[in-house]
Amino acid sequence: xxxxxxxxxxxWSMAMLWRPPSTGPARTGPGPKPALSLDAIVRAAxxxxxxxxxxxxxxxxxxxxxxxxxxALYTYVxxxxxxxxxxxxxxxxxxxxxxxxxxxxxxxxxxxxxxLGAFYLRHPWxxxxxxxxxxxxxHEQGVVENLVGILRETGLPATALRRIVGVLIHxxxxxxxxxxxxxxxxxxxxxxxEEWWSARSAQLHQVVPDFNARFPMSAWLGEEGLREEGLRExxxxxxxxxxxxxGEDGLRERAASGTGPxxxxxxxxxxxxxxxxxxxxxxxxxAVLLDGIEAATLRASRRARP
Amino acid sequence: xxxxxxxxxxxWSMAMLWRPPSTGPARTGPGPKPALSLDAIVRAAxxxxxxxxxxxxxxxxxxxxxxxxxxALYTYVxxxxxxxxxxxxxxxxxxxxxxxxxxxxxxxxxxxxxxLGAFYLRHPWxxxxxxxxxxxxxHEQGVVENLVGILRETGLPATALRRIVGVLIHxxxxxxxxxxxxxxxxxxxxxxxEEWWSARSAQLHQVVPDFNARFPMSAWLGEEGLREEGLRExxxxxxxxxxxxxGEDGLRERAASGTGPxxxxxxxxxxxxxxxxxxxxxxxxxAVLLDGIEAATLRASRRARP
DNA sequence: GGCATCCCTTTATGGGGTAAAGTATTAAGG
DNA sequence: CCTTAATACTTTACCCCATAAAGGGATGCC
Numbered sequence: 001x002x003x004x005x006x007x008x009x010x011x012w013s014m015a016m017l018w019r020p021p022s023t024g025p026a027r028t029g030p031g032p033k034p035a036l037s038l039d040a041i042v043r044a045a046x047x048x049x050x051x052x053x054x055x056x057x058x059x060x061x062x063x064x065x066x067x068x069x070x071x072a073l074y075t076y077v078x079x080x081x082x083x084x085x086x087x088x089x090x091x092x093x094x095x096x097x098x099x100x101x102x103x104x105x106x107x108x109x110x111x112x113x114x115x116l117g118a119f120y121l122r123h124p125w126x127x128x129x130x131x132x133x134x135x136x137x138x139h140e141q142g143v144v145e146n147l148v149g150i151l152r153e154t155g156l157p158a159t160a161l162r163r164i165v166g167v168l169i170h171x172x173x174x175x176x177x178x179x180x181x182x183x184x185x186x187x188x189x190x191x192x193x194e195e196w197w198s199a200r201s202a203q204l205h206q207v208v209p210d211f212n213a214r215f216p217m218s219a220w221l222g223e224e225g226l227r228e229e230g231l232r233e234x235x236x237x238x239x240x241x242x243x244x245x246x247g248e249d250g251l252r253e254r255a256a257s258g259t260g261p262x263x264x265x266x267x268x269x270x271x272x273x274x275x276x277x278x279x280x281x282x283x284x285x286x287a288v289l290l291d292g293i294e295a296a297t298l299r300a301s302r303r304a305r306p
Numbered sequence: 307x308x309x310x311x312x313x314x315x316x317x318w319s320m321a322m323l324w325r326p327p328s329t330g331p332a333r334t335g336p337g338p339k340p341a342l343s344l345d346a347i348v349r350a351a352x353x354x355x356x357x358x359x360x361x362x363x364x365x366x367x368x369x370x371x372x373x374x375x376x377x378a379l380y381t382y383v384x385x386x387x388x389x390x391x392x393x394x395x396x397x398x399x400x401x402x403x404x405x406x407x408x409x410x411x412x413x414x415x416x417x418x419x420x421x422l423g424a425f426y427l428r429h430p431w432x433x434x435x436x437x438x439x440x441x442x443x444x445h446e447q448g449v450v451e452n453l454v455g456i457l458r459e460t461g462l463p464a465t466a467l468r469r470i471v472g473v474l475i476h477x478x479x480x481x482x483x484x485x486x487x488x489x490x491x492x493x494x495x496x497x498x499x500e501e502w503w504s505a506r507s508a509q510l511h512q513v514v515p516d517f518n519a520r521f522p523m524s525a526w527l528g529e530e531g532l533r534e535e536g537l538r539e540x541x542x543x544x545x546x547x548x549x550x551x552x553g554e555d556g557l558r559e560r561a562a563s564g565t566g567p568x569x570x571x572x573x574x575x576x577x578x579x580x581x582x583x584x585x586x587x588x589x590x591x592x593a594v595l596l597d598g599i600e601a602a603t604l605r606a607s608r609r610a611r612p
Numbered sequence: 613g614g615c616a617t618c619c620c621t622t623t624a625t626g627g628g629g630t631a632a633a634g635t636a637t638t639a640a641g642g
Numbered sequence: 643c644c645t646t647a648a649t650a651c652t653t654t655a656c657c658c659c660a661t662a663a664a665g666g667g668a669t670g671c672c
Contacts, residue, residue: 011509018514030670031618058659071661072620080660128436130487136510141521148523158530160590165527166484167477167591174476181436203317204442208324215447217454221471224464284466285473292598336639337649364628377630378651386629614672622665627658634653642645 008081010135016082017089017137036066038076042086049087049125057084057125084129089137091123099146101153106290108150113172113286116143120176124184127177143169154297164293171289175282314387316441322388323395323443342372344382348392355393355431363431365389390435395443397429405452407459412596414456419478419592422449426482430490433483449475460603470599477595481588 016038044065049057059070059080066072077083096115099108120127144165151161205211212219322344350371355363365376365386372378383389402421405414426433450471457467491502511517518525 010506014509014513018510028670029618030616030668032620032668034619036619059661060659068619069621070659071622074661075619130434130483138514138520141524145521145523148527152523152526157534158527159534162527162531163590164594166481167594170480170483171473171476174480175472177436177476178472200316203320204324207320208444214444215451217451217458218447220458221454221464221468225468228463228465284469288470288473288595288598288602290598291601292594292596295597295601296594334639335649336637336647338637338651340650342650365630366628374650375652376628377653380630381650616671617669619668620666623663625660625662627660629656629658631656632654635651637650638648640646640648642643 008085008135009078012078013082013085013135016086017135034075036068036072036076038086040066041073041076042083042090045083045087046091046123050123054125054128085135085137088126088129089135089139091126092119092137092139092143094122095119095139095143097142097146099150101149105150105153106294108153109147109168109290110286112147112150113168113282116169116172117176117179117282120173121179121183124180127173127180151293154293154300156293156297156300160296160300164296168289171285172282175285314391314441315384318384319388319391319441322392323441340381342374342378342382344392346372347379347382348389348396351389351393352397352429356429360431360434363390391441391443394432394435395441395445397432398425398443398445398449400428401425401445401449403448403452405456407455411456411459412600414459415453415474415596416592418453418456419474419588422475422478423482423485423588426479427486427489430486433479433486457599460599462599462603462606466602466606470602474595477591478588481591 041062045057045062048061048065052061059073062083063070063073073083077086099112103111147165147168148161151164154161156164208214347368351363351368354367354371358367365379368389369376369379379389383392405418409417453471453474454467457470460467462470492498514520
């Protein structure tokens with residue numbers, strides 16, 4: 001159950017992250033040929049983290065997966081923290097590029113958010129790695145590059161744009177975290193999310209019988225929300241979802257068609273309740289954000305030529 | 307460097323989190339009187355985490371602070387995970403309530419966000435505790451309750467509102483995380499953020515000489531951003547900041563006037579560069595979010611009576 | 613062949629969470 | 643007052659972790 005703050009030796013991490021690709025096995029001179037490689041180690045570590053989470057990520061586990069001892073890794077990596085830096089950026093390599101202009105920034109952001117969200121769900125451990133660490137790699141930078149490319153269409157000034165970039169990244173990360181933890185709870189306890197949440201809800205009302213009195217707003221939110229869902233009437237604030245390229249199964253499809261070498265993310269046929277809810281949250285939230293960005297854009301152009 | 311996924315025994319955590327306050331020392335019967343208490347342990351653990359971060363939080367450390375061994379704690383707490391559940395909610399106890407109506411929802415959300423952000427900065431370790439864990443306590447619930455109370459003024463339907471709640475919480479958390487890590491890097495290396503970032507930037511351009519060619523959008527963002535800041539012209543997208551109650555020093559003031567028993571958060575006189583930047587991000591981001599919420603509200607009322 | 617070089621293993625150290633067993637302290641019952 | 647049983651806390655021990663230090667064995671150059 002370990003997570004890191006991104007310490008270690010940033011200089012080493014930076015150098016390795018940005019080293020020219022496939023710096024060949026140009027090893028000459030005495031001594032045995034290296035059987036491992038930095039890339040192989042990083043790949044193995046990502047696989048371990050995908051399977052067992054960051055809690056299961058130990059130098060022993062990674063070494064074992066490569067048929068070596070834990071100490072063998074230290075020939076290639078100074079320590080675990082630096083390895084995590086490389087894992088984090090390396091995983092991002094599977095994110096697609098090609099957010100060319102022509103689809104409009106609203107749709108572009110929708111696609112970008114769906115891709116990134118699906119990536120987080122394919123590698124939930126990335127959500128536990130603290131963001132905005134010192135060591136920034138090329139693939140993480142690529143995510144930002146893509147988003148900035150899309151957002152430039154809005155014509156917003158750079159200062160505002162940079163901040164919006166932060167907002168969007170935090171938003172997708174946070175939402176993906178909610179989904180990931182729901183999945184984790186579901187698989188850990190062996191019940192479906194729906195059962196799990198209703199059980200927890202029942203327990204809450206048993207432990208706190210006066211919940212509705214102490215938290216009237218939250219109680220209203222829960223009850224009214226259920227009522228609305230029962231009525232199946234589309235509330236407002238839901239607009240712009242299809243427009244943004246995020247249909248009912250947009251995120252889901254992207255999650256299933258992973259580009260990376262991983263085994264996929266054990267999608268089962270039934271769409272879990274909470275996951276649907278969280279996906280709806282990403283859609284609504286994104287719609288809100290997009291409307292806000294649009295408002296800023298309008299204000300900017302109005303100011304430019306009054 | 308430990309963080310948790312929120313495992314442990316949720317039933318125990320829930321029971322303790324919601325137990326009636328100050329369940330007295332009604333111990334009768336044989337055996338020595340307990341010298342510790344659950345509250346004292348949680349308080350001590352929070353102090354340790356405030357000082358040394360989650361990395362420095364060990365059962366041994368908490369026990370030592372109370373003049374006991376690590377094992378002594380196990381009389382009161384089943385394990386470290388459960389203790390963390392209690393710490394997390396316990397820290398939230400210092401958040402204020404009283405977001406009465408009358409100031410308007412925009413200003414209300416601004417105040418709510420500033421209070422929550424300042425709280426995160428006073429207890430940065432809370433940002434490493436993964437959110438939306440199984441065990442939800444009364445004080446975390448209070449944060450949601452406050453926000454829902456404010457948002458009900460918008461008249462938005464519950465479904466949309468619940469999702470906006472998630473967006474706002476993720477947003478404040480993410481932003482606070484950025485600030486917190488900037489602080490951490492600054493104190494860890496002993497240099498100011500500004501020096502630290504320029505050093506890192508120089509290193510990046512040394513390691514990656516062709517950065518600007520490979521990441522033209524990001525390069526543009528950086529250069530244009532600097533140019534705009536040099537011009538000191540308020541870009542658009544900045545509107546609504548004062549209106550939302552978030553002045554230049556709004557967050558800062560709140561951070562300094564902590565309500566909890568902690569020592570404050572060693573604010574020094576010079577406002578660090580990156581922190582200013584991050585605060586600006588919270589302001590801009592919030593403005594975008596508020597505009598988006600407003601758009602949803604308008605749409606809702608338009609739909610209600612056409 | 614000698615030998616320096618380098619990959620990898622073995623062994624060891626210190627720290628973590630916590631199980632198990634031991635010790636001391638108390639109140640109740642005789 | 644003495645026994646008994648319950649309880650708070652300590653001691654010890656175990657296993658897992660990251661990693662320092664030292665050793666072993668393969669390899670290519672002289």
